[in-house]
Amino acid sequence: EMKAAASVCAQCPVGCNLTFDTRREAKSGGKVVIKRVLPRQNEGVNEIWICDKGRFAYHYTESTDRLTKPLLRKDGKLSPVAWEKAIEEIGRQVESRQVESKQVESKQGGVVVLASGRLSNEDLFNLKQLADGLGGEALLYTHMGGGEWTTAYGVAAGTNFADMGKGTTILVVASDLYNEAPVWYLRLKQAAKRGAALILANVRETKLERYSRFVIRYSYGDEAETVNGLTKKDKIGEAITGAENLLILYGSDGLGLDGSSALAAACAELVKDRAGKPNNGLIGVWPHANDQGAWELGFKPVSDLKAVFKKAKAVYIVGADPLGDNPELASRWSADLSPHSRPSPSRWSADLSPHSRPSPSRWSADLSPHSRPSPS
Incomplete structure (x- = not known):
């Protein structure tokens, strides 16, 4: 009755190999849910072990607060929109804030992509290509350097x-x-x-x-x-x-x-x-599962996000919540950046549905823990 999907744990940088046993349930509205997490043998990474966090900390996937469709802010309110509309609006907003060639060369005041080590290498690669193509910056959201x-x-x-x-x-x-x-x-x-x-x-x-x-x-x-x-x-x-x-x-x-x-x-x-x-x-x-992968793909951290946000014409935040994590930054954002002069990321970004993410079964069991993507 249950289906097994090979994956890699996303809770820490170890990268333990594991298996998600899933099942479609009526009590979950017909959705596919995770029923249990089991270790998957890889002698070079976790042998046959996983920790308690890796085994039990998957229930966030069932949260009713989890975004499953794009939301667009209009007249101060977030409302669901179709994927086509969300992507079109993001493209329009980014294009309208394209900087002049001189600014593009200096990589200051243009488009900023802020991503975290929660993302897979595939996502990070595409985001880096986006930032480079727009002449912008690819920044890693982390408090740890090196x-x-x-x-x-x-x-x-x-x-x-x-x-x-x-x-x-x-x-x-x-x-x-x-x-x-x-x-x-x-x-x-x-x-x-x-x-x-x-x-x-x-x-x-x-x-x-x-x-x-x-x-x-x-x-x-x-x-x-x-x-x-x-x-x-x-x-x-x-x-x-x-x-x-x-x-x-x-x-x-x-x-x-x-x-x-x-x-x-x-x-x-x-x-x-x-x-x-x-x-x-x-x-x-590292604090996140794939921070190392982000570094190797060219993402770099920055110590003053407030200055970055204030200077940027557009900020694309993926897999991170800097304002939610830092109340001081959130208050400064509200006080210093007028919504009429600076775009809030929530005005033009879309949170990806979990159904649009790569299936865990696509990932290889034998790759380095530092290069594997997070299921989240």
Whole structure:
């Protein structure tokens, strides 16, 4: 009675392979609903495990508040419209705000595409093409930086936590993997039991510390300086420089965009000479499933969205809610940007129906967790 669809978890950057069991139900108005989520074996990513969040956090798909058709604002009210009408209006609004050639070349004051790592590579590629074609900017909605370093010095093909043990050193800094990426927590725990030297650096205690060989405490703001000084410590320095394999996972615990970017740069210095070697490199513990894919496709974050919104002639927001996430930004938007002089994104953007998104069964089970799309 149920139909199985292979997919990839969208809750964190691990990219666990899973299966959605779905069924069309009368009590749901004849809609297809998810009945359960099961792990799907992939020894290179999640083995046969998924965490509780990946198993149970799918009910948002059943929310009555979820948009399933385009809405167009007219006379201050949002009303459903046909897809053709929505697309036509978006095109008209964007075209009417096309900047002069001089502005296009400088990529300032034109069209801005703001997307998040919740999107698939396919969507992000198309959005980047749109931004480039309009001479605009492709921006990533995130508070975590350093993607240029993970792109340059990320782990190579063939990397597998199952192969890590004696001779491998793993550094985790500014991240609580137990809560942020639980399957990585389990796999590092297993690696430590096989003999890997696990180094934990954080401002606070985390559950992974019970399996670590070294624990480092620092104050907020000292993350990059702490990493820069690791090789100067006797035992820790020896564990890093003398390791056959060196893997570093960095996060954004207590950091903003600038702080996490500085931390990533410091971590990259430790692994850059090992680039291209399996089981070596830099991994970002990103807040969204496909932030890494967005970085690699050319999206870049910005620290001052207010300035971007104020300067842009048109803003296309996809898979993000910057005003909902930031009340201060929302109040500034209302106070500083007149609706008659600046287009609110909701006036001309359409939220895609879940039925128009790529089917999870189209996605391959064997691709890297950093390159897979989010089902949402």
